[in-house]
Amino acid sequence: MSTNSECRHCEQICPSGAITLTGRLPSINYALCVGCAGCVSACSTEALNLDDFSPTEFFFSFVASQENIISCQKNVPCIAALSTEYLVSLSGLKKGLVLDTGHCFECSIGEKVLEHIERMKDDANYLLEAIESPYRVLDEKLGHSGEAEEEKDRRDFFKTFHLKGLGKVRQDFEKEITRTTDEFIEYTIDSSHTSGLRTKKITDRRKLFFTALKRSERPSLYHVVDAERIGFTSQKLMDETKCTACEMCYRVCPTGALTSDIRNSKIDFDPFLCVKCHLCHDVCATDALSVSSSYNLKEWFEPAVQNLVTFSVRRCDECDGLFSSVAGEKVCRRCQLEEEEARELWGL
Ligand code: SF4
Ligand code: SF4
Numbered sequence: 001m002s003t004n005s006e007c008r009h010c011e012q013i014c015p016s017g018a019i020t021l022t023g024r025l026p027s028i029n030y031a032l033c034v035g036c037a038g039c040v041s042a043c044s045t046e047a048l049n050l051d052d053f054s055p056t057e058f059f060f061s062f063v064a065s066q067e068n069i070i071s072c073q074k075n076v077p078c079i080a081a082l083s084t085e086y087l088v089s090l091s092g093l094k095k096g097l098v099l100d101t102g103h104c105f106e107c108s109i110g111e112k113v114l115e116h117i118e119r120m121k122d123d124a125n126y127l128l129e130a131i132e133s134p135y136r137v138l139d140e141k142l143g144h145s146g147e148a149e150e151e152k153d154r155r156d157f158f159k160t161f162h163l164k165g166l167g168k169v170r171q172d173f174e175k176e177i178t179r180t181t182d183e184f185i186e187y188t189i190d191s192s193h194t195s196g197l198r199t200k201k202i203t204d205r206r207k208l209f210f211t212a213l214k215r216s217e218r219p220s221l222y223h224v225v226d227a228e229r230i231g232f233t234s235q236k237l238m239d240e241t242k243c244t245a246c247e248m249c250y251r252v253c254p255t256g257a258l259t260s261d262i263r264n265s266k267i268d269f270d271p272f273l274c275v276k277c278h279l280c281h282d283v284c285a286t287d288a289l290s291v292s293s294s295y296n297l298k299e300w301f302e303p304a305v306q307n308l309v310t311f312s313v314r315r316c317d318e319c320d321g322l323f324s325s326v327a328g329e330k331v332c333r334r335c336q337l338e339e340e341e342a343r344e345l346w347g348l
Helices: 009-013 038-042 055-064 084-093 108-130 154-159 166-188 191-198 204-214 248-252 279-283 333-345
Strands: 019-022 025-028 097-100 137-140 224-226 236-238 266-269 289-291 294-296 306-310 312-315 322-325
Touching: 009 019, 009 038, 055 084, 055 204, 084 097, 084 108, 084 204, 108 137, 108 224, 236 266, 236 306, 248 279, 279 289
Parallel strands: 097 137
Antiparallel strands: 019 025, 224 294, 236 289, 266 306, 312 322
C-alpha cells in the first residue's frame, strides 16, 4: 500500500461500508465486514487478504475439481470475490464457466455487487472472444442446492472447503508458474537489474493468468481491444516533453512493469506485468504518463519490453555525480534544489 495512491477500489466495492479510506490508506471496520472478499478481488496489487478465503487457493481447488459452477452456496463467499483475470483463466482451463447468480437477487450483498459481477462477466467474455477462445462465462440463475442458507456463517463454510486432487494440480501449476516467473525476469531486464525486479511482486493472479494462457491456443490474429474493457492491465504512453526523469514512477511501480537501468538512463515498460494500479500516474507530478485507449493482445502471447523514454546521462557541474539530463541541464536536480533552498534562506 502506498500513501501516494489515489485508488479507492476496495472502498467502492465494499457492500457493507466496512472500508473507508483514511489518509489514502484503507481502514476496516471488522464489525461491519461480511467476508464477501469483494475488496480482495478489487485490489489489483493483492494488498488485501481474508484469513479464510484465498482466491489462489480457490483457483487450485476449483481446477482440481470436476466443478465448473461458481456459487456462493458452494465454493466462494461471493462471486465478486473473483476478478476478471480469474474468470478468463478459469474459463479456459475449465472449458467454460457458470456463475450461479440465483441467490444474488435475494441477498443484500448480491444486490449491491451484482452490477460488478455483470461487468466482470461481460469483460471476461469480451476478452475470451478477442483471444478466439471457444469458451465463455455464463450467468445462470441456478439458486444452487435450493437452500439459500442466508444466515450461513461464510467463514465456517470455507474452513471445510477441500477437494481431492488439489495437491497435484497445485504442484503442476506451481512448476509452470516458477518457469513463467523466471521467464518474466529473464526477458524483462538485463542482469544489472535482476535484484531490483526480484524485490517487486508479480501478483498470484497474474502468474496464474499467464500460466493459464500458455495452456490455451494462440489466436490466429492478435486483436487490438478497447483498453476500457481490461481492468487489470494497461498499455502506457509517455509524453517525453513532460518527463523530468524524477524516477518516481519506476521506483514506486509494485510489479516491475516500469523499470530503468543502473544509470537511470531510460524508462522501460512491460505491459505483461502491469496490474493497472495507477500508482505511477498518481506520483507523476507532470502527468507525463498516460494510459493508451487501446491494448494489443499480442502482449499476452509474445510479451515485449518497450522503451518509453531515453535520457542522456551526464556529470553534474556542481557535485560531479551522474544524473539524467532531460533538457540539457548541467546541474543535477538535488544541487538545483539545494541552491533554491539556499536562495530562499538568504532571501535572494
Ligand atoms: S514519467 Fe513522471 S514520474 Fe516517471 S520519471 Fe517521468 S516525470 Fe517522473
Ligand atoms: S506500470 Fe503503473 S499502473 Fe502498471 S503496475 Fe506499475 S505502477 Fe501500476
